[in-house]
Amino acid sequence: MTQRDRERIAAGLADKLSYGEIARRLERPTSTITREIARNGGPGGYQPQQAHQATIRRARRGTPAPPRADTPPSGTMEEELLEMAVGAGMPTMAARVHLDLLLSEDGRRTAAELTRRLKISPATVSVAVNYLLQHGYVRRERDPRRRRDIYMIDDDAWYHSIVTSRRQTIETARATMATAETYAPDSPVGQRLAKAAAFLERVSLDMVESAERWRTLLT
Structure with missing residues (x-):
């Protein structure tokens, strides 16, 4: 990535563009823009010249050794x-x-x-x-x-994680409803389980609808 690219990223952040829109204008994957900003101060502290110099320094000295597995990464x-x-x-x-x-x-x-x-x-x-x-x-x-x-990990990873989570929630909803059906419909247990199943099913449907609606932010 050139310094000019980084200046365009800074301009995009100043204009409050989404990461996806900045990536589209630079013809780069959204994940590349996300990592670039995250590694260099975040959306509120991104400075193109400092980011460019930091990248050059990292390239000269190589990737630093990672921390121990039982400690969080630095930064x-x-x-x-x-x-x-x-x-x-x-x-x-x-x-x-x-x-x-x-x-x-x-x-x-x-x-x-x-x-x-x-x-x-x-x-x-x-x-x-x-x-x-x-x-x-x-x-x-x-x-x-x-x-x-x-x-x-690519630009669609977050979308797929939502879809996978939805699938797991649906399976839980169906299992809960099946259990509810083994009890009398008007019993406290039957009613409690049926309500839970209906809630989980509705939430899972809303998750997918929202993911589909906002998926373009990842492209």
Whole structure:
């Protein structure tokens, strides 16, 4: 990314454009713009010249060694992102892997790279990425030449995670309704379960409708 690109990002932020719109104007993936801003002060503190110089310094000295697996990544914004993900229910190690992918330049890592960067075992990486795959946060591609899996986070990852969450909520709603039907409809238990099932089903439908309506922000 050139300094001119970064100046255009700053101008877009000043004009209160969405990340998706800035990315479209620069013909870049939204995830690239998101990572660029997050790594260089956030939307309220992004300075193009400082961001450009910081990138040059990182390139000269190489990527710094990652922290231990039981400590959060350095930097206030990264710590905040990690804490929010864990607070929302994501397992800590899955959150660390997800954050490392999110902040990587091209949004992709192999299992070996994740193991090396986060200093964790291959088995721990496997558990973490399986969680992320199951919940739609990342996708997996096969490198046929080297016979290895590549884990990726792209612009549609957030949409797919919502759809996956909706599917799981629907399954819970159906199971709750099936259980409710085993009780008398006018019994306290039957009524309680039926209400819960109806609530979960409606929420899941609203989630998908909202995700579809705002999906263009990711493109």
